[in-house]
Amino acid sequence: MLHKLLFWGFAVVFPLPLVFTYDFVATVPPSLKFYIFLGLIAYAWWLLSIALSVRPSWLDRFVGLPSIYGLHGMLGVLAIALAYVHSDYSYSPSQLARDLGDWAFYGALGVLCYSVFFLSGWLVDRSKLLLRAKGLLETVFRHRFTVWIHRINLVVVGMIWLHAHLLVRVNQYFAFMTLFDLYTVTVLAIYTWKKWIAPDTFLRGSIMINDALGESTRRVCVDLDSKAATLRPGDFFFLSFEGSPSVSGEWHPFSVTDDNQKTLTFTIRQHGDFTRRLDRVEVGTRVRLEGPFGRFESIVQNRDREAPLVLIGMGAGVSALLSLAAAHHTSREIHLLWAVRSPEDAYFRDVLKEYEAATGSRLRATVNVGRFRREDLVGILPAEVIAKGAFFIVGPNLAVLANQRMLRRIGVSARRIHQERLTM
Amino acid sequence: MTGTTRRTFLSLAGAALAGAGAAGCSMIEGDDKSTGSGPAKIDRPLNKTRTLVTYFSVPETDDPNNMTEDEENSTHVVGGKVLGNTQHVAQIIEKRTGAEVFRIETAEGLPLDHGTLEDLALEQQEANERPKLKASIPNLEEYDTVFVGYPIWWYDLPMPVYTFLEQHDFTGKNIILFSTHGGNRLGETVGVITDKLPESTVISNAFTISRDDMENAEAEVSDWLDSLG
Numbered sequence: 073m074l075h076k077l078l079f080w081g082f083a084v085v086f087p088l089p090l091v092f093t094y095d096f097v098a099t100v101p102p103s104l105k106f107y108i109f110l111g112l113i114a115y116a117w118w119l120l121s122i123a124l125s126v127r128p129s130w131l132d133r134f135v136g137l138p139s140i141y142g143l144h145g146m147l148g149v150l151a152i153a154l155a156y157v158h159s160d161y162s163y164s165p166s167q168l169a170r171d172l173g174d175w176a177f178y179g180a181l182g183v184l185c186y187s188v189f190f191l192s193g194w195l196v197d198r199s200k201l202l203l204r205a206k207g208l209l210e211t212v213f214r215h216r217f218t219v220w221i222h223r224i225n226l227v228v229v230g231m232i233w234l235h236a237h238l239l240v241r242v243n244q245y246f247a248f249m250t251l252f253d254l255y256t257v258t259v260l261a262i263y264t265w266k267k268w269i270a271p272d273t274f275l276r277g278s279i280m281i282n283d284a285l286g287e288s289t290r291r292v293c294v295d296l297d298s299k300a301a302t303l304r305p306g307d308f309f310f311l312s313f314e315g316s317p318s319v320s321g322e323w324h325p326f327s328v329t330d331d332n333q334k335t336l337t338f339t340i341r342q343h344g345d346f347t348r349r350l351d352r353v354e355v356g357t358r359v360r361l362e363g364p365f366g367r368f369e370s371i372v373q374n375r376d377r378e379a380p381l382v383l384i385g386m387g388a389g390v391s392a393l394l395s396l397a398a399a400h401h402t403s404r405e406i407h408l409l410w411a412v413r414s415p416e417d418a419y420f421r422d423v424l425k426e427y428e429a430a431t432g433s434r435l436r437a438t439v440n441v442g443r444f445r446r447e448d449l450v451g452i453l454p455a456e457v458i459a460k461g462a463f464f465i466v467g468p469n470l471a472v473l474a475n476q477r478m479l480r481r482i483g484v485s486a487r488r489i490h491q492e493r494l495t496m
Numbered sequence: 497m498t499g500t501t502r503r504t505f506l507s508l509a510g511a512a513l514a515g516a517g518a519a520g521c522s523m524i525e526g527d528d529k530s531t532g533s534g535p536a537k538i539d540r541p542l543n544k545t546r547t548l549v550t551y552f553s554v555p556e557t558d559d560p561n562n563m564t565e566d567e568e569n570s571t572h573v574v575g576g577k578v579l580g581n582t583q584h585v586a587q588i589i590e591k592r593t594g595a596e597v598f599r600i601e602t603a604e605g606l607p608l609d610h611g612t613l614e615d616l617a618l619e620q621q622e623a624n625e626r627p628k629l630k631a632s633i634p635n636l637e638e639y640d641t642v643f644v645g646y647p648i649w650w651y652d653l654p655m656p657v658y659t660f661l662e663q664h665d666f667t668g669k670n671i672i673l674f675s676t677h678g679g680n681r682l683g684e685t686v687g688v689i690t691d692k693l694p695e696s697t698v699i700s701n702a703f704t705i706s707r708d709d710m711e712n713a714e715a716e717v718s719d720w721l722d723s724l725g
C-alpha cells in the first residue's frame with residue numbers, strides 16, 4: 073500500500089518542476105498561465121507514461137506490473153482530460169502550433185480509445201460480450217498491430233514538443249525550455265535504451281525440450297546460458313524466440329512452472345496466433361528473456377508469512393502457482409485448486425500427487441473439470457483457511473475476477489486475495 | 497481543418513471524455529460569460545437614444561473570396577460583406593438595440609497581414625504603448641450606457657482599446673463589455689477594465705464568443721442582451 077502511494081505520489085510530483093519553473097520565469101497573464109500549466113502537466117504525464125512502458129524490473133518488484141500498467145493507463149486518460157481543457161481554453165498564435173496541438177490531441181484520444189479496448193482490460197474484463205468482440209476483432213487487429221498503434225503516442229509527443237517550441241509565450245524562456253527538452257530527451261533516451269540496447273543484457277538460453285502436455289498445451293524448457301539469479305517462485309518472463317522460421321520474435325509473457333534457476337520450464341496453452349505455432353519451434357532455438365517479473369513470492373514472504381496458501385489456477389494459469397507450490401510445499405500448508413477444461417488437460421495430476429505424498433498431505437491438490445463453484449470452495453477449504461489463508465488466483469481475466477468475487481462472498485478479505493491475469 | 501469543425505470535434509471529444517468518466521472539464525466552464533465584480537445587469541431598461549456601441553475590430557481582408565485561414569479566422573461574411581468578428585457582434589447589438597455606433601480606429605493604419613499584425617500587437621503590448629486614435633467620441637455626454645467591444649489580443653485588450661478607455665471620461669456611465677476571441681475567452685479583461693474605470697458601473701456579465709462560433713452569434717448575442725434586462 074505504501075509502495076503504491078509512493079508510486080502514485082511520484083506521478084503527482086513529476087510535472088511539478090516544469091510547472092514551477094514556468095511559473096517562476098514567465099510573465100504572462102495568470103489565466104493564460106493556468107492553462108499552460110494544464111498543458112505542461114498533460115505533457116509530463118504522457119512522458120511518464122512512456123517511461124513506465126519500459127516496465128523496469130526493479131519497479132515491478134516494488135509495486136507490480138499491473139500497477140505499473142494501471143498508472144500508465146490512468147495517466148493517459150488524465151492527460152487527455154487536461155489536454156482538452158488546455159486546448160479549449162488557450163489561444164495559440166501560430167497556426168502550425170495550433171494544428172500540431174489539435175492533431176496531437178486527436179491522435180492521443182484515438183490511441184487511448186483503441187488501447188482502452190484492446191490493451192487495458194478496463195472494459196473487456198467486465199463483459200463477456202466485449203471480450204468476444206475483442207477476440208473477433210483480434211483476428212484482424214493483432215496484438216502486434218495494436219502495439220504499433222500504441223506507438224503513435226511517440227509521434228504525439230513529438231508533435232507536442234514542436235507545438236511548445238513554436239509558441240512565443242513558452243519558447244522565449246530559455247531556462248524553462250532547457251528543462252522541457254531535458255524531460256523529453258531523458259524519457260525518449262530511456263525508451264530507446266530499453267528497445268534497442270537493453271535486450272542485449274537480457275537473459276538468453278536455448279530450447280531444450282518442446283513437447284505436448286494434454287490437448288492444447290506445451291511444455292517448453294529453456295536452458296539458460298547463465299543462472300537467473302533473481303528468479304523467485306511465481307515469477308514470469310517475457311520471451312522472444314530468435315531466428316525461428318515458425319514464430320515471430322515478438323515478446324510474450326509466460327510464468328515459470330518450477331523452481332529451478334538454470335533450466336526454466338514454461339507451460340504454454342496454445343490458443344492464439346503465436347502460441348499455436350509453438351509446436352513448430354525446434355529444440356535448440358535461441359530465446360531471449362526479459363525479466364523476471366512478479367510479486368507473489370515477496371507477498372508470501374513478507375505479507376502472509378504464516379498463513380496457509382490457497383492457490384487457485386485456471387488452465388495454464390496454474391504454472392505460476394506450481395512454482396510457488398514447489399518452493400513452499402515442505403514448509404507451508406498449501407491448498408492447490410486447479411480448474412481444467414477436460415480430464416486430458418489435467419497434465420500435472422501426477423506431479424501434484426507426488427507433492428501430496430512427499431508432504432504427508434500438507435499440500436492438498438484438487439483438480440476440477442470446469443470452474444470451481446462456491447459450494448466447491450466451501451467444501452474443499454477448512455473454515456480456518458478461509459479465515460486466515462493467503463489466496464493467489466491466476467487465469468484468464470474474467471475467470472480471475474469471478475473467483476475473486478466468489479472468495480469475497482465467502483468471507484475472504486480483499487487484502488488476502490492476490491491475483492495475476494493472463495492478459496495485459 | 498476549419499475552425500468550426502475543430503471546435504465541434506473538440507466539443508464532441510470533450511463530451512466523450514465526460515462520458516468516459518474523465519470529468520474535470522467543468523470546473524472552469526462558468527467563466528465564459530461573467531467575471532469581474534460589477535452587477536450582472538443594468539439597473540434600468542436600455543434607452544436607445546442614450547446608448548452607444550463602440551468597438552475595435554480588425555478584419556484582415558475585405559475580399560470575401562479566396563481567404564487564407566488567418567483571414568477566415570478574423571472575419572465573418574454577412575451578405576457578401578466582410579466584417580471583423582467584433583464588428584459583426586457590434587452590428588448585431590446595433591440592430592437589436594437601435595443604438596448609435598462608434599468604431600475605434602488607430603490614426604495609423606494597421607497591417608492586415610496576420611503575422612505582421614501579431615508582431616506589432618505584441619510589441620505594443622510589451623512596450624505598454626498607447627497608439628494614437630483616429631478620432632474620439634465627440635458627444636459622449638449624450639450617452640448613459642456605452643457598450644465596449646474588442647477582440648482579445650495576446651490574452652489582453654488590444655493597446656488601442658487602452659488608449660480609448662483612458663482618453664474618454666466614462667464617469668457615471670454603465671459600461672457593457674463584449675468581446676471575440678480565439679480560445680482564451682475573456683482572459684482578465686473584465687477585471688482590467690473594471691479597475692481602469694472606477695467611476696463607472698462596469699457590468700460583470702460580459703459577452704464573449706469564439707471566432708470559431710461566429711455563425712451562432714445572432715442567437716447568442718440576443719440571449720445575452722435579454723439577460724442584461
Ligand SMILES: Cc1cc2nc3c(=O)[nH]c(=O)nc-3n(C[C@H](O)[C@H](O)[C@H](O)COP(=O)(O)OP(=O)(O)OC[C@H]3O[C@@H](n4cnc5c(N)ncnc54)[C@H](O)[C@@H]3O)c2cc1C
Nearest residue numbers: 215323324325326327339340341344345346347388494495
Ligand atoms: C503475467 C502473465 C503470465 C502469463 N503466463 C502464462 C503461462 O504461464 N502460460 C500460458 O499459456 N499463458 C500465459 N500467459 C498468457 C500468454 O502470454 C498469452 O496467452 C499469449 O501471449 C497469447 O498469445 P497468442 O498470440 O497465441 O494469442 P492471441 O489469441 O493472439 O492473444 C490472446 C490474448 O493474449 C494477449 N496477448 C497476445 N499477445 C500478447 C503479448 N505479446 N503480450 C501480452 N499479452 C498478449 C492479448 O490480450 C490477447 O487478447 C501469461 C500472461 C501474463 C500477462
Ligand SMILES: Cc1cc2nc3c(=O)[nH]c(=O)nc-3n(C[C@H](O)[C@H](O)[C@H](O)COP(=O)(O)O)c2cc1C
Nearest residue numbers: 163553554580581582647648649650651678679680
Ligand atoms: C494580434 C492578435 C492577437 C490575438 N491574440 C489572441 C489571444 O491572445 N487570445 C485569443 O483568444 N485570441 C487572440 N486573437 C484572436 C482574436 O481575438 C480573434 O480572431 C478575434 O475574433 C478577432 O476579432 P476581430 O475580427 O474583430 O478583429 C488574436 C488576434 C490577433 C490579430
